[in-house]
Amino acid sequence: MMEIGPLVVETLPYGVGTTPAMPSAYLDSLTELDRFEWYVGQPGDPAESIDRFLTQYQLGTNALSRTTRPGPGSDPNAPVGAALFVSAAAGAAMIGAPTGAPNPAAGVPDVVAVVYTRTTGHPVAPAPPPATGWWLGPWQPSWTPAAHATAVTRARDAIGRGDIYQVNVVGHASARYTGDPIPALARLGRLPGARYGGVLTGNGWAIGCASPETLVEVTGGRLVTRPIKGTRPATATGRAELLASAKERAEHIMIVDLERNDLARVAATGSVRVDELYAIRRWCDLWQAESTISAHAADGLRLADLLRAVCPGGSVTGAPKVSALARIAALEPVGRGAGMGALGWVGPDHIDLGLTIRTAAADGERLHVWAGGGITWDSDPDAEVAEAAAKAGPVRAALAGNRPQPPGR
Template sequence: MMEIGPLVVETLPYGAGVTPAMPSAYLDSLTELDRFEWYVGQPGDPAELIDGFLTGHGLGTGALRPSTGTGSGARPRPEPGHPAGAALFVSAAAGAAMIGAPTGRPSPAAGVPDVVAVVYTRTTRRAPEPPPPTAPWWLGPWLPSWSPAAHAAAVAAARDAIGRGDIYQVNVVGHASARYTGDPIPALARLGRLPGARYGGVLTGDTWAIGCASPETLIEVTGGRLVTRPIKGTRPATGPGRVELLTSAKERAEHIMIVDLERNDLARVAATGSVRVDELYAIRRWCDLWQAESTISARAAYGLRLADLLRAVCPGGSVTGTPKVSALGRIADLEPVGRGAGMGGLGWVGPDHIDLGLTIRTAAADGERLHVWAGGGITWDSDPDAEVAEAAAKAGPVRTALTGPDRPSGGA
């Protein structure tokens, strides 16, 4: 199987010119200036390490300060040689480590780091054209880490934990992988073009790559205003599906629990009394699915640091559960493999803007296999078979995009 080629340090790797949430003005105009990677099990607190690395480059701190309202317009683009911004990836396991929670089982994509921060500067040179393919793209059959029956049993076990009062809600996530030949980066880049992929893009390393099609905002910060947009509740994107999502008591109750969790997360780093629910249970479309989304905002507390912000929002509440630390313990017990690149955060940190998406609808490539993760929130009213079907519906468009527009995969 073909390994991903070495990272091109002088310019963005071909096919990876769009990092999720990167300003469009920077397309084809950035080069890599510096990079930091970290794996669970290595020394250090990942939140502090990220903070030190990015703020050392002058990134992120301006976003956390309140806007004075006296500026004359958009911030000037940094000159070549100065940091323009950074791509940032934080895995779910790294997020758990930040708050002293169980990090779960080992990732099936062990070569993908748990933290990646890549600082870029502007360049006057365009990114190189992709080299000709050395082998045609082929994707083998998907092999799940558990059977549908085992997935359903994990949902039933989660319901039992809810019935005992151990937790109120928990997200249960499955994983599948497939062998490939050829270059995986074009396949991963196709994810970013899926309808509704607010955080579409690719991040690469020497022998790994992450492709994202996420619609969900983990945290966005500008001028000291914190915004998160949790998604919880899914139905087919049909007329009856929309009505069912709008009228489902189970989905609405699950959604409200996560909204409350996210309000509490923001309150930990917000000015007293500033947390607001700006929009509740709005219906958005991602590919062929309707999903329920809310918008929660707050003003950053005085002196808020990037490390504290990451500890407050990572890992995301909509893919963990409530109470968060208890839910993470249950996840570590129930899921057969780690979440790897899934259910983490990926996006852009500029001098005065932070925008991280939650890595749902996300895939990762190592030297031999593509990996995908999908799941859903479990409440007392959850039906195990329906939850298995929902996870499959979420993974379906991702798998189809990875297969390619013309060439069938080796199976499902």
């Protein structure tokens, strides 16, 4: 376990941006109080470490309970909340599953928790104006389209053998850059439909997120998750195809069942319900299918238990989850890094974590992006490769400073 205090600027600008799910009232008024970071391979249970670090500041405690407990009081220097990032590899480590290949952005921690107060100092500022001299080189994928398609075929073979029912296969690409990457990551966070748009920074690294997907939201002991599964171009034809696709609907319902089971592990008996099934939402130039599942927290639920139940997210792993993670570790040539994890806000009375799809990370030399899709027996390898490219397209365009192309072009 590694705990470090507030950092200074080195290699990349630090302390700039709006953390995903941060309450808008705190914009421009926060100062970092304390920070915890952890990397896969270090000792300790990341779920317990996060719980211990945040509960000492009374963060998340009221959110997890249906009975309000005393808060931090009126002290103006009291913590108001924390940014929290949990990588997919850290989530796998929490449940004893394979953590996958090494992170291609090795400088980005697998767990980051940053506690803030509303006092004077070095505030979290809004996104800076576009930097001059920004240059982004060509993207270099970690595998070719043919290798990606072969991985999809191998995933289908595993499904055919009965090893798994469904699995998410994710690709990675990186590009060299010069200049300040923070404005590029901030542009990413402003993409249309980015429910969890924002930037988190540290010593020599930064994460930008444009995710539309809720991993878990908790208020007053009510747990909510909103899995997304199923994608088509945001055209009238694409919407009709998504609504009519038996393959997409079956894959979606399989993940809804997985998420119901995940919540049931930490919910009051009989409280899990599907509030909305297969609703069509828009993110940039794509239609996506989303469901809403809720439950009441079991008595005495701790943050560590919640994280172990929902991380890594079912919509980016598969079913059964641990078996799918083992298959992912065997199929994907590089780790998921900042992608497919959790990023959001933990306040005293509210927890809101998004799933880090449509996410990029910067280290001192390169930008990194991840994209993929869920594989079932009915998946077509070439179509899956094309879907991953469609998801990555708006992310790459935003990072380069270009406007994403409209559907059909």
